[in-house]
Amino acid sequence: MTADAIRGALPGTIDDTGRLLAGQGYVADRALSTVVFLALRMGRPLLLEGEAGVGKTEVAKTLAAALGRRLIRLQCYEGLDLSAAVYEWNHAAQMIAIRLAEAAGESDKGAIAADIFSDRYLLRRPLLEALEPHAEGPPVLLVDELDRTDEAFEAFLLEVLSDHQVTIPELGTVKAAAPPIVILTSNRTREIHDALKRRCLYHWVDYPDAAREMEILRARLPDAPARLSAEVVAFVQALRKEDLFKVPGVAEMLDWASALVELNAVSLDPGLVGDTLGVLLKYQDDIARTDAPRIERLIEEARQASRAAE
Template sequence: MGQTQEARIPASIDETIALLEAHDYLAGRQLATVLFLALRMQRPLFLEGEAGVGKTEIAKTLARALGRQLIRLQCYEGLDVASAVYEWNYPAQMLDIRLLEAAGVRDRERLEADIFDVRHLIRRPVLQALGRDGAAAPVFLIDELDRTDEAFEAFLLEILSDFQVTIPELGTIKAAEPPIVIITTNRTREIHDALKRRCLYHWVDYPDARQELEIVRRKVPNCDERLSRQVVAYVQKLRTIDLFKSPGVAETIDWATALTELDRLALDPETVADTLGTLLKYQDDIARIQTGEGQRLLSEVKAELLAEG
């Protein structure tokens, strides 16, 4: 698959906004400012916020907009160095040992030098992000860091401070050009201050109604305009009540897409009840909306939109 042409780093906040908007990501000025500064200062950007507000999409959009490769490290509980940074190709190493021994090589140093050669190194996301060999530095997404443990956080400190990693058998590998690092967290636990100090920080909130409506228009262009307005207004109201998990922007887009596939032109109580599974992901939340509160919200939405004209 061909790589898009590399674009230059934006020269201003307004250029940053325009660059993202050209790839259908609508960034507020505060987000564009901190992103612009992260790019110019070559500092990691730490994005915190609820799940589904578009943190991961920022990294994806930036990679497309700049024509850079996106390297994603998806974090999870138990993530270790072998999965995140590198590991050795043991079958290939064992094969080399047998071939060398069959050839009569017994020198220990010669054996070690051969089996711990870079050709036996399996590069995981961290090492891929640091060692680009002349290519433009990638966008390195460390996604949902809060799912890992503090030991892995501590390991990242060297990488985020000096953009380098130490492999005992090979030495220190340092990036010729620092990657563009985006770190996301859903704040299921607090991240240590030592890591945050190495980054610029931004809290990514849910978009307001105007911004979310524009997102739906761009992402679901065949959605009826009246339906789009009702969907956004309904979702905005859902986020004001105490749900186990409020719908994110991704769910808004999914719901608008689903309703369009069903050829709906407006919301009605039956349609809302039948399609809540695209919007809400917990049964207790769905049951609460289906037991009357959803109809109340729909009535409020229609009355407010009618008043707006």
């Protein structure tokens, strides 16, 4: 696929980008649609920061589905190294090849080395895989929760983000003919280094306001009762203003709404909310803090807010 063909397959305007995402059930605000559009058209990596559960990872998943591209995900964690992120050699197969060569009387060490460090013994990990050609076009590379890694790994990423290539000492440099669409996410448990940020477009993904959260809920759960949907959104919006260790994100809101639909709820009541708080809140201290009087107050606030929005 040529560069012109790749660009032609991408959305042509910001509005087209918003509709592209919406077609997969992702409701993006204007600012997010704009930065996604620019990242696609300019071929720049996009760094999305924000609290957990606000929909950062879903941007990459949605783009891959909407564009018909393969999604390649690198889930970051403490201690992530090149063997897990880029490549490693199939050492077991190499050892077998060496023994077979010796048994066959092969004495040319250079020939043996050239064979065992050839492409057929290379195990490709996500970063290397993302640089290789794909029939459907460059893949979407998701580097998820980058803040969980260390600065040494960030430094290595600079070559991938700047030059779309990685260097394998035994084989040389592997460069992408067409760069992948790169989405990086961070929950901001630590600051990402400026050198990496300069190579990316940046966007902070915040919790949605009530109107957009309602759009999200309707897009993902269109069969949910209207009254229940309105009260769920208003309740979660009010709950995020409370003094909690971890307020619920959009993902938790959707899980909670799905659970309530499964329980055949048509509106909120204190007993049902109390019984299902573990779907919405993930820390026992927060659940304990959200006692019956607080639940009743939040339900009343939610009902008032939902009536005002009608």
